[in-house]
Amino acid sequence: MTDLLLRDARLPDGAGPVDIAVAGGRIAAIGRPGAGPSGAAAVIDCAGDAVIPGLVEPHLHLDKAMLDAEAPPSDGTLADAIAVTGRLKAAFTRESVRARAGRVLEQAVGHGTTLIRAQPDVDPIVGLTGFEAMLDLRAAYADLVDLQIVAFPQEGLLRAPGTEDLLVEALRQGADVVGGCSYQEATTEDCRAHVDRVFALAERFGVPVDIHADLADDTADPRFALAGHIADRTRAHGMGGHVTVGHMTSLASLAPDTRKRVLGELADAGVAVVVLPMTDMHLGGRHDEANVRRGIAPVSDLLDAGVRTGLSSNNVRNAFTPYGVADVLDVALFLAQTSHLASPHDLARLVAMVTDDAAAIVGHGDRHGLRVGAEADLVVLAAPSATEALLSRAHRRAVVKRGRVVATTEHTVQLHRGR
Template identity: 55%
Template sequence: MYDLVLRRALITEDGAPADIAVIDGMIDVVGDVPPQAPARETIDCDGLVVVPGFIESHLHLDKALLSGIGRPAQTLADAIEVTGELKRDFTHDSVRARALQVLRWAVGNGTTLIRAHPDVDPVVGLVGLDVMLELRESQKHLVDLQVVAFPQEGIERAPGTYALLREALRRGADVVGGCTYNEADVAACRRHIDTVLGLAVEFGVPADLHADFADDTADGRFALAGALAEATREHGLGGRVTLGHVTSLAGRPPAERAEVVALLAEAGVAVVALPATDLYLGGRGDDRAVRRGVAPVRELIDGGVVTAYSSNNVRNAFTPFGNADMLDIGHLLAQTCHMGGPADTGRILRMATTEAARVTGVHDGYGIHPGARADLVVLGTRRHADVLADRPERRWVVKRGRVVARSVRTTEIIDTPVETAEGIRAA
């Protein structure tokens, strides 16, 4: 007996609807499932689009939902300072409540894996990390959670952070993080990179670093993507290093961009664009022709760099908006990066699914094919090309073969002609 059968699911744009049968949390059949095949639950998708579960590959759950607390931020440095002040009052319960709220929003919006980046530093200690480790276990029926030990305040700049990173990894952090630009000078930033990648090798985990988060490379601390590629090769970490933001790359001349893109591709370094935060904080010093401040996504993809996108922050000093909705962020990215063609929609969907799976290292068992994990989303639209424009409801969200969220959005137009008073006309 099957645990779940999705019937008449539109899996590809140019294909016919197919059935998907699930046993023990894994996809067993994609194709025709006999009508008489027994199943504990059957969903008739009726030609609706079905995609693999979305992946939030870069999300700060510990710092979510802080809008309205503290003063507004105008720049990246300001946002770090404001949030640093608020972190002093973080407790296990307060972090858990906010993180759990956003985690559940994400699940309702079709996300089945989150890579979370809790801060690890002398200000907050390991409070956020411990909450994420607890949620990783208690919420695993809803979502897979990867936990990154993230040194937001720097390592040398915040003495004691290195010891906390080691302890975080001993406690079970899945990934070691970095904040390459938050040190005093370029030399310290390079030491930061070597420290993080050294920990990745020692503990046998991937590395995920915030990098080059500025409008341009006037400050050398924000021109380190190429150095990161070289360091990745030196440490033998190809395919296991990810960079978030990388906005200043877009401010470099085309030839320099192409050179850095080639270095990243050759070294096996992935990039995650974070448009909601990057657009909000970028270009603050521009009084005309305000820069977009988003990584050059099209060039990265064309250059062979594994490229995804994510929400980054939800309703805090870094990003005062958001609902942990990957289709909303994809819609924003498409407009910002001039990716409006039919082929671009497919690219952006892959960035939220299969490419994000490569970023998070789960690609071997991901997708819609026999043997893949049954993490699926049934979307309320009938064409893949319309997914970003429609941003449809997530009719059913399936995690390991079990429905974990349902949504139906109903709008009724009251189209009843009425008599208007004689003589009343629009002005």
Template identity: 55%
Template structure:
């Protein structure tokens, strides 16, 4: 028996609205005039529908802490001081605040880097592992054990990362620029891959987060690609930020991009933070043209790294569109893929698209009678959000213009 029948919706690539029939949490059929006796029926009203949105790099443990001085150094320093006051309940409350915003905006899959160091210990990891279980079936969480302040630079962090992975963290994180010199940064990367091999988990590294390549600690993307290839971790390694690439010469960018593509390293570009702190973002169009798996994310919501944001991936998509030549319908489609199926694939989650057999994560945009391009440009509210075939959020808005 079908779980759900979503009627009269317009997926991308369709000229006319269709129905979507869901069974056992997955899309069973997409066609006009479907029937599903006994199923919950939702009338899409001719609205456009997208796959569930994906946040592949969202710091839930550090969200909603307030703004900073606009520098990377200041953000790290201020956040490190705030972590001394973190409690389990505080982390849970702030993280759930952002998760509620995210699901209201249609995000159904989140990878969250969670700080692990001698200051905060495992407080935040334990909180996010609790939320992973609590939110299962609504938002799927991948928890990353993340050494924001370095490994060698913060003695004791390595053992805490090991314990975080033992407790159930899904991914080992790294922060390649966080050590005192470039050789220590390279050793940081090697230790991260050692842990990935030991626990058979994916790697997610913050890398090259600077306005230019003057500091060699912020020019390690090619090194990470080399280690990825050596360890056989292609398709299982992701880099975040890589803002430094934007400051390289075109020939240098092409060489680095080719190496990343060859090694199977994915990139998550974080326009809100990178533009706020560095004034530039990684060259998404060039990366995609070079065959590099690339995705988009908010990174942070309302803290010293990014004082803004509502955990809305369509806002992030539009912000990315402002930075590079994505103004055409084809360009917008390219970016929407980076916030849906393309991002999910980078996280090792297949079947995250609007096709039969895919997980039924669906976002209906409140823009009846228009296509998804117009709905995106209008920042249309999310009328319905379905996760795993279950309605998890519904938003109703009305506007009346008087005197016209």
């Protein structure tokens, strides 16, 4: 029995048309129109529009979203964003986090996101409040979106005593991933110790690692040159494929030979990189008086080096990122515009980064994708190919989660001529 039939669809690259049959929450068949079994319980007429796998946000601070109305950003630096948000989060309640984060989750689902790795702060300022709100949302929105939860020590470990005990408690209560924020520590030695402690927790609880490694314009400060150390630790713990680093903006400043060597180390060790262009470009280059740096990790070089690379919104409407609507396809377009990515090959790679590659980064590669047997997490685009949707900011006609339609959008423009 076919539960849902997506009729007259195109594949992400525009090939087709095809019919996509869904049964038992999985993709049962992809074939010529009309060739499959008849009598589906529900039908979406794609009318020649493309279907892509569900979008994935591998790095999203839901707990800190939508704070811009409470305190607008001041000088636009990373230190200021942390300080402004630190003051606000002292007053967070489980209910207030749930309300703001829930609004963003609903936006994300409407845009086609079916899987999110959330990064709630866990530290002595906010305690477990943000994390517990994520547990609530994971259960409340389970029919719409999968939510992975990272226990994220935004304020550091050595600099913020008590944080490690809170991380342990979050991992005991069901955090899926242990986070890190090494750039917060005071010395290079402490940054390395921070990374080492995060890996020790990962081993103890059998969970993946996701570290905010650096968010710097360059590596003049040796605290922000940790890629080699993280690659070493990944190899030492046998965790290749289970370690992700976010931001890593300083990689863009490395001279070509050094960059090639460092990216090779990340690729060999199996460390993935998630680029967060809206935040990185907003906070980066703040001390440059001329030729302001873009502050975005070198995406083409990462991909060419064989580093698994994703991208994500990071923040939505707060001091770290005063923009955004939780639409990761829109973030992909921003990355295209800011990283010299324009060829058909580049645009196809960007679409992969927000679907299949991001799913693999968060450990869902085996069940995600537009292929028979995969979970039926699908998006019907209002465009005949994925790259056309990327370039034209096409809306998402329908979003399917485990075989069920969970969101639909209609968009109509009418011109009213004067004669």
